[in-house]
Amino acid sequence: MGERMTGHCLCGAVQVEATHDGAPKLRACHCDMCRRHGSGPFFSINARVLSVAGPAQSYRSSDWAERGFCGTCGSTLWYGTVADGVRHLSAGLFDNAGGGTLAVEFFADACPQGYALAGSQKKLTTQETIALFAPREEIDQ
Template sequence: MTKAVHSIKGRCLCGAVTLTVQSVNPRLRACHCDMCRRHTSGMFISVDTLPGTLEVSGPAQSFASSEWAERGFCGTCGSTLWYGTVHDGMRHPAAGLFDAADLGEMTLEFFVDECPQGYALSGDHRKLSTEETIAMFEGDA
């Protein structure tokens, strides 16, 4: 059975940047690391997309936040656009940009041991500690 591919369109707060992605199952992922919290003033929630399908137009900019990652934002209004990994060029778009993000369910949390007590997520999805997250990014998990 073939799974349906969804085309999801989104935009930043001011509408200057628009994004289109393709997803078979728009699953959601949350990150509680200190960099994501500083970038978004909360957890960063991304939507899972098919690799290479993110199309961005408008004044999108990125900031090299570490040796391995970049963070995208709108050059006009500052809206968070994506978290990107440098080694593979993947960009994980912010779920809040897409009206259709409610199609997805939360499937994975990163750095749960760094999550502030005030907004811990409930549910039975996979929750990785700092050690487990780093191991996954290093290819050990």
């Protein structure tokens, strides 16, 4: 089942449990919405959500995505894809970002000029990121 992790929001009202296989990987997103939501890139961790307890709320931020937050302190909890219900948990919920290492940057071509993330992680462009996450249009036959 993988290694179990527990985390919480800033005020502790929302508790999360998740698992990951092997070494945790971090992902950074530089899209406009993530930067507006948190004033910088959104860092998520590749973990499977087991439970979310407490006053978690979500905001539908696009046709295919939602953003979770604590209803008490406002901490970012997740970025979720609506079609499949997958929640990409905020790395900040876990001590030391779950011990993860940065593996990929989404919307790397939208990263502001004022900063850059060091490392050899994969950097996906806007077009590559949208192709990965946007729902596929069904073809009428």
